[in-house]
Amino acid sequence: xxxxxxxxxxxxxxxxxxxxREGQExxxxxxxNFAGLADYFRDFAAFANNRGGYLIFGVKDKPRKLIGxxxxxxxxxxxxxxxxxxxxxxxxxxxxxxxxxxxxxxxxMYFGVFRIHKAATKPVIARKDEGRDQIIKNGDIYYRYGGRxxxxxxxxxxxxxxxxxxxxxxxxxxxxxxxxxxxxxxxxILDTEKGLIEKADSRIFVLDEALVKKLKFIKEGHxxxxxxxxxxxxxxxxxxxxxxEVIKKVREHLTKAYPLAAMDLLEEVKKRVPGTKAxxxxxxxxxxxxxxxxxxxxxxxxxxxxxxxxRETGILPSGVPxxxxxxxxxxxxxxxxxxxxx
Numbered sequence: 043x044x045x046x047x048x049x050x051x052x053x054x055x056x057x058x059x060x061x062x063r064e065g066q067e068x069x070x071x072x073x074x075n076f077a078g079l080a081d082y083f084r085d086f087a088a089f090a091n092n093r094g095g096y097l098i099f100g101v102k103d104k105p106r107k108l109i110g111x112x113x114x115x116x117x118x119x120x121x122x123x124x125x126x127x128x129x130x131x132x133x134x135x136x137x138x139x140x141x142x143x144x145x146x147x148x149x150x151m152y153f154g155v156f157r158i159h160k161a162a163t164k165p166v167i168a169r170k171d172e173g174r175d176q177i178i179k180n181g182d183i184y185y186r187y188g189g190r191x192x193x194x195x196x197x198x199x200x201x202x203x204x205x206x207x208x209x210x211x212x213x214x215x216x217x218x219x220x221x222x223x224x225x226x227x228x229x230x231i232l233d234t235e236k237g238l239i240e241k242a243d244s245r246i247f248v249l250d251e252a253l254v255k256k257l258k259f260i261k262e263g264h265x266x267x268x269x270x271x272x273x274x275x276x277x278x279x280x281x282x283x284x285x286x287e288v289i290k291k292v293r294e295h296l297t298k299a300y301p302l303a304a305m306d307l308l309e310e311v312k313k314r315v316p317g318t319k320a321x322x323x324x325x326x327x328x329x330x331x332x333x334x335x336x337x338x339x340x341x342x343x344x345x346x347x348x349x350x351x352x353r354e355t356g357i358l359p360s361g362v363p364x365x366x367x368x369x370x371x372x373x374x375x376x377x378x379x380x381x382x383x384x
Contacts, residue, residue, distance in 0.1 A: 044144040044157050052096060053108060053148055060106040064189030067095035070106065073115040074099040074154045079127075080173025082156070083134060087168065088184040088191040090139045090161035091202070095186060099154035110151025119145060119154040123324070125333075128363045129304040134178060136167040138344065142360045164202045165194070300340045300365040310371045315378045326374050338370035 052068060054061045064070055069085055071078075082097060089095035099119065100110045111119060122143060131139045140159040145152055165183045172178040185194035194202075221229045302310065312318050332338045341358065342365045343349040352358055 044142050044146075044155055046144070046146050049096070049098070049144075049146045049153070049155055050148055052098065053101070053153065055108070060101070060108070063106075066092055066186045066188060069095065069097050069189070069191070070101035070103070071097065071099045072102055072109070073112055074119045075115065076118055077174075079130070080177050083131060083172070084178055084184055085186075085191050086131065086139050086141060086156070086158050087135055087166045087178075088186040089158040090137075090166050091164055091184060091194065091198075092160070092186040094158055094160035097156040097158065100151060101153075108149065108151060108153075111154055115154070116145070116152050119143075124361050125304060125363050126324070128361050132303060132363070133305050134168060134170055134172050136169050137161055137163045137165075139166060140344070140361060164206060165199065296340060296342065297365065300342075300367045302366040302368070302371070304363060304366070307366045307370060307374075310368070311374050311378070314371070314375045315382075318378060322378065323374055326377050327370075330373070330377075332366075332370055332373070333364045338373060339364045339366050341365075 052062050060070075062068060067089070069089075071082075085097055089097075099115065100108065102109045124143070127141075131141075139161065142157045144155045144157075146155055147153075168178050168180055168182045168184070170178075171180050183194040183199065184191055185198050187195075308318075308320055308323050311323055327333060327339075333341070341349075341352070342363050343352070343359075344362070348359045348362060352362075
């Protein structure tokens, strides 16, 4: 979540001028415009490849001065659909870019703010050309240097690659150490998404879906019988699949049931109804609440924490995209054809 107090600090004035300058984690823009999305996305990737950062709209250049968003820019900023933006980013770049947005009021003016998080998997690479004059080019890697965004230089790219190799090697070393302590014959892989435990000797165990939801993990070395979190005793609950008939169906991977991202859905609809505009499709989805209907759509949460938060509060975390099945395509196509007949 974007901290408005922190944004207020970033926009703090000293002697009538902005105290903070643009840098590796901060970029100012005068006004927000949908036509400039490719330029903003380039900054998104650059921040993600470095330490993350903030993109703030409503600041005039030369000299830096707080002017706030114009009515037109404010209106466009408020119309941003997080799902669409996330869909575009997933289409343009190789890795997931986590981001948030907020409209902040300060000194009677409104400022649009994007917060871009440091990428979990680097480097984030452009995989298609995008924008006017191809401001984003296929294969390019963007990086935040000082107060500017540019293509990454060899030193930073080499550092990212080395860190990724080191992290991967460390994960393997940690895993091998744990397997070594218990012995390979006692090790197994737990897949909580599919509800499976698979042992090295090819034996597979199936967990009931209700049991998977009860699983709680305790940090090694931290346990208090009275104060500790509720835990689950697995003995007697896990049964080898070759000894009993498995009645409970193992839940398939979400993307198998809902294989279409928002842009994929749009392309499928356009194939069946040529000339369809994107806004027509988004309007049908919104008007018929397809995102809330599991017959057509599901939320593709980035992690379990996001999903748990949504189930507890009913509030969808920012940037969580919806994914769709072909029933959604049929539904939208039928409405488009019906509207054309009218």
